[in-house]
Amino acid sequence: MNLPPMGDSALFPARELDTPALLVDLDRLDANIQRMAAAARKAGVSLRPHCKTHKCPEIARMQIAAGAEGITVAKLSEAEMFADEGFDDIFIAYPIIGEHKLRRAARLGGQIRLIVGVDSFEGALGLVKACDREGVNVAVRVEVDLGLNRSGVAPDKAVDLVQNVIDLGLDLDGLYGYRGSGYPGATGTLAERGRQEADLLLGVAEACRARGIKIKHVSLGSTPTGIAAAQVPGITEIRPGTYVFHDNMQVAQNVCTPADVALTIAVTVVSRPAPDLATVDAGSKTLAGDIVPAGAGLTGYGQVVEIPGAYVARMSEEHGVIQLPPGAEVKIGDRLHLIPNHVCTAVNLSDVLYGVRDGQVETIWPVMARGMRG
Amino acid sequence: MNLPPMGDSALFPARELDTPALLVDLDRLDANIQRMAAAARKAGVSLRPHCKTHKCPEIARMQIAAGAEGITVAKLSEAEMFADEGFDDIFIAYPIIGEHKLRRAARLGGQIRLIVGVDSFEGALGLVKACDREGVNVAVRVEVDLGLNRSGVAPDKAVDLVQNVIDLGLDLDGLYGYRGSGYPGATGTLAERGRQEADLLLGVAEACRARGIKIKHVSLGSTPTGIAAAQVPGITEIRPGTYVFHDNMQVAQNVCTPADVALTIAVTVVSRPAPDLATVDAGSKTLAGDIVPAGAGLTGYGQVVEIPGAYVARMSEEHGVIQLPPGAEVKIGDRLHLIPNHVCTAVNLSDVLYGVRDGQVETIWPVMARGMRG
Numbered sequence: 052m053n054l055p056p057m058g059d060s061a062l063f064p065a066r067e068l069d070t071p072a073l074l075v076d077l078d079r080l081d082a083n084i085q086r087m088a089a090a091a092r093k094a095g096v097s098l099r100p101h102c103k104t105h106k107c108p109e110i111a112r113m114q115i116a117a118g119a120e121g122i123t124v125a126k127l128s129e130a131e132m133f134a135d136e137g138f139d140d141i142f143i144a145y146p147i148i149g150e151h152k153l154r155r156a157a158r159l160g161g162q163i164r165l166i167v168g169v170d171s172f173e174g175a176l177g178l179v180k181a182c183d184r185e186g187v188n189v190a191v192r193v194e195v196d197l198g199l200n201r202s203g204v205a206p207d208k209a210v211d212l213v214q215n216v217i218d219l220g221l222d223l224d225g226l227y228g229y230r231g232s233g234y235p236g237a238t239g240t241l242a243e244r245g246r247q248e249a250d251l252l253l254g255v256a257e258a259c260r261a262r263g264i265k266i267k268h269v270s271l272g273s274t275p276t277g278i279a280a281a282q283v284p285g286i287t288e289i290r291p292g293t294y295v296f297h298d299n300m301q302v303a304q305n306v307c308t309p310a311d312v313a314l315t316i317a318v319t320v321v322s323r324p325a326p327d328l329a330t331v332d333a334g335s336k337t338l339a340g341d342i343v344p345a346g347a348g349l350t351g352y353g354q355v356v357e358i359p360g361a362y363v364a365r366m367s368e369e370h371g372v373i374q375l376p377p378g379a380e381v382k383i384g385d386r387l388h389l390i391p392n393h394v395c396t397a398v399n400l401s402d403v404l405y406g407v408r409d410g411q412v413e414t415i416w417p418v419m420a421r422g423m424r425g
Numbered sequence: 426m427n428l429p430p431m432g433d434s435a436l437f438p439a440r441e442l443d444t445p446a447l448l449v450d451l452d453r454l455d456a457n458i459q460r461m462a463a464a465a466r467k468a469g470v471s472l473r474p475h476c477k478t479h480k481c482p483e484i485a486r487m488q489i490a491a492g493a494e495g496i497t498v499a500k501l502s503e504a505e506m507f508a509d510e511g512f513d514d515i516f517i518a519y520p521i522i523g524e525h526k527l528r529r530a531a532r533l534g535g536q537i538r539l540i541v542g543v544d545s546f547e548g549a550l551g552l553v554k555a556c557d558r559e560g561v562n563v564a565v566r567v568e569v570d571l572g573l574n575r576s577g578v579a580p581d582k583a584v585d586l587v588q589n590v591i592d593l594g595l596d597l598d599g600l601y602g603y604r605g606s607g608y609p610g611a612t613g614t615l616a617e618r619g620r621q622e623a624d625l626l627l628g629v630a631e632a633c634r635a636r637g638i639k640i641k642h643v644s645l646g647s648t649p650t651g652i653a654a655a656q657v658p659g660i661t662e663i664r665p666g667t668y669v670f671h672d673n674m675q676v677a678q679n680v681c682t683p684a685d686v687a688l689t690i691a692v693t694v695v696s697r698p699a700p701d702l703a704t705v706d707a708g709s710k711t712l713a714g715d716i717v718p719a720g721a722g723l724t725g726y727g728q729v730v731e732i733p734g735a736y737v738a739r740m741s742e743e744h745g746v747i748q749l750p751p752g753a754e755v756k757i758g759d760r761l762h763l764i765p766n767h768v769c770t771a772v773n774l775s776d777v778l779y780g781v782r783d784g785q786v787e788t789i790w791p792v793m794a795r796g797m798r799g
Contacts, residue, residue, distance in 0.1 A: 396742060
């Protein structure tokens with residue numbers, strides 16, 4: 052793999068790395084982690100960061116050290132990896148469905164404090180059977196659909212499902228939802244969206260309590276709306292993920308400034324197909340295909356740090372064609388740095404992240420939970 | 426990783442695999458490989474399949490066994506992997522730029538017959554210096570821009586670059602280009618596009634010959650246009666990639682029928698957010714974000730094999746929200762199979778492919794050149 056030795060002993064100039072390479076600005080990463088932890092502390096809520104963004108145990112350890120009370124993941128393979136790495140309080144914010152996954156979840160529940168998502172009676176029933184077979188119990192949070200229409204029980208059916216979960220003998224830990232900022236029909240400022248999201252979920256929590264059901268946790272995402280949601284009394288936990296690195300989507304929504312973006316992709320100009328075009332060695336197999344929603348004022352698949360106004364206008368798998376602004380001087384062999392639109396999918400395409408400070412690579416982190424094992 | 430043992434001894438029902446899982450229909454794969462090999466043979470051209478599609482040595486071996494004379498890859502890390510696996514005739518159809526890559530290319534050129542792309546004087550000069558330092562030579566093909574405007578020298582400047590390559594002492598092997606079917610301003614049938622593409626590149630070859638330059642190979646992609654291009658006298662080689670598996674993009678262009686598609690993604694229905702929606706455990710980290718170009722009559726991010734008219738309408742990272750046609754009966758826990766829009770980027774997201782025949786997993790292939798090492 053032509054990689055230098057792993058671990059803290061690595062210390063060499065980042066400019067010596069071959070491209071494409073995902074560089075993490077360690078100072079910015081640390082500042083982002085501290086800022087979100089402080090915001091959660093100030094709001095009096097738990098922080099359970101979503102680690103699907105980085106899939107790196109070392110970064111999750113930094114989040115825990117800054118005050119996170121546990122971690123969130125999107126799938127069992129991520130939970131299994133983090134458990135292997137010593138994390139003992141993990142929430143899989145996803146419905147666990149199917150015999151394989153139920154068995155894996157039950158086994159993992161015998162090893163660590165595991166919380167899993169449930170959004171259907173079928174899911175709850177499968178889980179209780181799997182737990183019985185393994186002789187363990189896992190904590191359950193019922194997912195409520197807050198308007199994304201992708202998973203979660205409808206709010207008006209949530210109380211019944213919560214009751215089912217209790218009747219089946221599962222250990223109810225609370226409610227959770229995710230809507231983020233880009234749900235259908237989104238209106239208002241991000242702060243307003245966060246508060247609306249919180250009100251929706253708290254309404255379900257109140258309905259449960261009115262039926263005498265104890266709801267411990269009321270948990271919400273996300274990086275753009277989480278801090279506002281955390282201010283609403285009754286919300287107990289937030290699960291932002293992207294904030295560790297930020298990306299074009301967060302910049303476009305004014306969630307952060309470009310100076311907060313902690314992950315960039317070092318690329319090399321390999322061709323100049325036209326005076327206003329420069330092609331770099333990073334395409335859809337490096338940047339991923341996510342686009343910033345229309346209207347946010349950002350075009351293309353990635354922005355160029357060194358050249359304001361330059362962006363990746365087209366991609367093939369290994370080619371990124373950059374549209375240059377008039378007068379930009381770029382030559383073959385130049386090294387540029389791209390900000391991806393969506394950092395979570397870009398990280399998922401890379402074997403490793405390079406932790407950089409003052410231009411030196413200080414550490415190399417494998418993206419350990421890559422792959423597609425469900 | 427919870428994987429069964431690797432190798433030919435694996436034999437178990439595919440339905441026992443956890444999802445998401447990339448399943449390769451071994452009979453269809455074999456038929457696709459044989460069909461393209463026969464078409465190239467019939468046209469009298471060499472076949473040098475593009476292995477970025479699968480990144481699997483075993484599949485490349487099947488292609489060689491069927492008559493391919495060498496392989497094509499998109500980047501050095503792929504070439505290095507295939508060389509480690511015993512492949513000794515590899516074309517990197519990409520400009521090699523930057524000190525690291527030039528050194529790696531020169532070293533690899535000392536081990537196998539390596540051909541690399543050149544589309545600029547800077548690239549040619551870098552290559553000759555790196556080869557001199559390592560005391561080796563690598564063969565060079567000059568890339569001509571056939572209208573994609575992403576890499577390749579403009580046709581009217583190609584002869585001069587070819588002359589530069591010769592003057593620098595590099596070993597000229599010929600010309601290559603790629604335009605595929607979806608270039609800007611594409612018109613005509615696929616066969617017409619293939620013939621136009623061939624005529625463009627042959628025009629440059631003729632201009633070189635008129636200057637007394639010997640052009641051995643005139644090489645073109647692709648799965649949609651390659652066979653038509655191969656019919657044009659003077660074309661010596663084609664480099665299709667996707668044909669081993671096919672995908673929605675090929676179906677949409679009538680390059681194949683759905684019955685030829687050899688790779689599907691087994692998924693599980695995890696939620697039913699609405700009567701006309703079913704959410705499965707495969708999103709943008711499984712299917713990739715490629716869309717079928719507008720006008721091709723295919724909407725969304727993936728088609729559902731079992732339900733005509735159903736397609737993945739929206740994706741999050743681990744959620745695929747399927748729009749169901751009226752009357753479709755789908756319940757939580759159901760297993761479905763998706764055809765991805767673009768198989769190359771979907772394969773790039775998976776650790777392994779499962780080779781299936783008659784419902785049994787016969788083999789497990791690691792996608793060996795995954796990652797982003799340039």
